[in-house]
Amino acid sequence: MPATSLDHDAPAASYPGTLCALAALRGQARVRRLPVLFFVLLSLVPAQARGQEMTRKDEEGERRLKYTAGMYEPAYGIYDEILERTEESPESLREALGLPNWLILGGQQLTRYESLDGRWRAGERGSDQQIALRTRLFMMIKDVLGPLRLQVELQDSRAELTDAGSLVTTSQVNTTDIQQLHLDAASTDFLRTGQPGILSLGRLTIDIARRRWVARNNFRTTTQAFDGAYLRLGRQERWHLESFLVEPVEIRMHRLDPVAPAHANTLWGFYAESRDLPWISAAAFEYFGHRSAGPHRDFDMLGVRLFKPNEAEGPWRYEIESAYQFGDVSAAGRFEHFQHAEVGYTFETAWSPQLLARFDYASRGFDSLYGARSFELTPTGIFGPFDRSNIISPGYRILIQPADRMGVLVQHRAWWLADAKGPWVGSGLQDPTGNSGRFLGQTVELRFRWGVLANAFLQVGYVHFAFGGFPQRVPGGPPQDHADYAYAQIELMF
Secondary structure (H helix, E strand, C coil): CCECCCCCCCCCCCHHHHHHHHHHHHCHHHHCHHHHHHHHHHHCCCHHHHHCCCCHHHHHHHHHCCCCCCECCCCCEEEECCCCEEEECCCHHHHHHCCCCCEEEEEEEEEEEEEEECCCCCCCCCEEEEEEEEEEEEEEEEEEECCEEEEEEEEEEEEECCCCCCCCCCCCCEEEEEEEEEEEEEECCHHHCCCCEEEEEEEECCCCCCCCCECCCCCCCCCCCEEEEEEEEEECCCEEEEEEEEEECCCCCCCCCCCCCCCCCEEEEEEEEECCCCCCCEEEEEEEEEECCCCCCEEEEEEEEEECCCCCCCCEEEEEEEEEEEEEEECCEEEEEEEEEEEEEECCCCCCCEEEEEEEEECCCCCCCECCCCCCCCCCCCCCCCCCCCEEEEEEEEEEEEECCEEEEEEEEEEECCCCCCEECCCCEECCCCCCCCEEEEEEEEEEEEEEECCEEEEEEEEEEEECHHHHHCCCCCCCCEEEEEEEEEEEEC
């Protein structure tokens, strides 16, 4: 997620002006709750924090922040889902072309071979394979018009080596398209709050918090984009607020993705996080609203996160997230919820081994919005049998780091349906009688990632999915009792 440094004075703007720009995107009716909640959250920030000048330590902390395209730094990087950090691009293309400091130019290329032996989706049989290709080109113009910056990203996602029975959807294919095109206003004293901030308008990608609900896709070769406005205020190491009002872009395989189609969804929300509390490492409050022209996606979502950041000192790591959805969520009902808990311990020995236990519960009908899955569930691509809906899943993970740019992950999880009469989301399989039981099976996963060069990363992975009673008894279920998924990929930055 490339980002932009905050090194300008505040633009001549005001809160009312910003809110008018947001309201113009979709009308006052859909955003009336957004500015009210923003000001409530802003009022909770201590006055001395809002007016405090950035110290040298703060500046160094800001430079260490890594995000996907559109945020703080001019670096263009690749996100490592195993070690949960972004590897910064060496900007070799920029240096080779001798570009001026105000022009950032870079790109990425991913090539991944995937193989699947055994299927679980309704109507699928046999094996599958695919070569997934994704190419990104990124350009940013900064330091020309004061605090304003222009960011453009093109992306091309394709699938090769497919046959008549291969899984080929908009999750795999979206040929050359405009992934991002937005204008940013960034400042270290945004809107005279004494805090760094950035306002982005246009087509953009967004990562919110742990990326469960809104994410810039990483393992999946196509990327969810959004048209609208995004605002971030504050410093990561203390507190920050994020708010947005967008329309999720409809991905089309072989045509340009449309801007504001007639039957568009609308998404808005806030995320407020503080790491400056005396009673816990970090706490966050989140709110999302979603409206759709179709049925069962008109709902509001409230959530709370308590966690210890990865970079915090000490061997223990933990996270608790609780989310609730109200309204026309699904055909299953008007109230759904999600619960996540994990606790980990890192041993102070060679290779820094970490043991982490985690648990997920998502009620039947819970809507996972536009989040990422592969970082904590299973790899997606032509695999991805689980979503955060109608599941119960305990598990554990072992992570070691043999070298600074190398990670090895082993994960074991068991999977049940939260409601035996509900669907196995994503599979097309369901037993309305509940007689097929709830046990979906177990997965054992191995991932290895190595930064071979400063701009090249090799990753291989394998998952064995042993089916439980439900897949073997449900009408139309798979004929075999397991599935094996393997992949090998190389990612390049230039």
